[in-house]
Amino acid sequence: MSTITVPAHATSITDDVDQLHKAFSGFGTNEKLIISILSHRDAEQRKQIRDTYAATYKEDLLKSLDKELSNDFERLVLLWTLSPPERDAYLANEATKRWTKSNQVLVEIACTRSTHDLLLAKQAYHAKYKKSMEEDIAYHTTGDFRKLMLPLIATCRYDGTEVNMTLAKTEAKLLHEKIDDKCFNDDEFIRILTTRSKCQLNATLNQYKNQFGEDIIKELEEDSKDEYISLLRATLECLTYPEKYFERVLRLAINKTGTDEGALTRVVATRAEVDMKVIKEEYLKRNSVPLDKAIAKDTRGDYEDMLLSLIGCADE
Missing domain, CATH: 1.10.220.10 (Annexin)
Structure with a gap:
């Protein structure tokens, strides 16, 4: 149900790394080259690119991207380049901060990830922030939501299909x-x-x-x-029914007065490799407009190009 397109023949990680480094060199940044590589590599390939880039140029690829890119395009590329567990850890940590607090994001992470993926996210959180995800959520939430959220994030939910x-x-x-x-x-x-x-x-x-x-x-x-x-x-x-939920998030992000780029970026970055194909079908069914057309109407430039590439519509 992923919408990213990966080359049929395995690409050379070394070549990808060299091309990305060239994109940062000289006068100006080659954003098109960055999009053409990163938006067409799966999570394992992106991890290999980061590892090889760090070994070759002694700098985390994320830092290089951060120095060269800006605004919504930068955030989308950075979120996409992170591994899924690192991304969830980053988003969860951000969601507990005073200026970026978002209980909705915490619900998404706790409820749409598999038990295994949630465990990996919590491990990544511990490694990055030197404390537990549960600890920060408990500190930054209150009342009934805390009562709901803590067991949601702490549970080891059975992932099987048996039903009583x-x-x-x-x-x-x-x-x-x-x-x-x-x-x-x-x-x-x-x-x-x-x-x-x-x-x-x-x-x-x-x-x-x-x-x-x-x-x-x-x-x-x-x-x-x-x-x-x-x-x-x-x-x-x-x-x-996460696909229906994310369709609604996208609809509200795009159809409101002034696009909610934060929600649009988050949903595309976190769902492109998961269920974006079904989300697109839900969006078309609900709005009678293809998601790519709605995105193209409300976004511009490299940000638009990266979004469309990740949802599999760049060449349509």
Whole structure:
């Protein structure tokens, strides 16, 4: 479901490194060359490029990019060049800072990554910041959201496909009771969301709709002005239908007055190798406009070119 296109024949990492170094040399930076290489290399290839670049030129490629690029294009290239665990660690750390605080980003990382990928992100966080992701999230969140977020980030959720239908029916009823009573911060409500496998949770939500005639996420829309309820809704979407969630993030980022480049950059950088193909299909279905056309309308220059290349539309 990735949208990046990688050369059919293996490329020479040494050649890539030499070309990138040339892109930084002389008068001005060759942004087109940077895009043509980095946007067409998968995570393992990008790691090899960084390792070889550091060994050859005694400088982290990220530092070279940081010196040569600027603005939204720079952020997109830097996020993309990071390994997925490093990227998640960086975004999570940034999301806990005073000036860049974003609980939504924390939900995305906790709920759309596999158990293994979340573990790698937490390990990368520990290596980079010399403390745990849980520690910073606990310090920088409060109240009901902290109560939800800590078990979400700390859990070792089962990733298998086995489903207990009896349990799904029982817990659907329990969730309905809590929502009816508006007990959104109830311990049992949070326990189900933070410990059940994604397949089991999907079965529970399907049973919820079958038994009570309404989608649980739509029922939460009634209280969408409450930040905690909005984050609870995002949690359910990220756990059960992340492609639909990310389509909505993109739609709001592009269609609002003034593009939200931060959200657009984050979604493209984190989902291009995961499920961007499905996100594009959802976007077209929901908006009757292809995602690449919407991006091209709202962005310009090298930033636009990099975005389109990562979503597989640069040559369309």
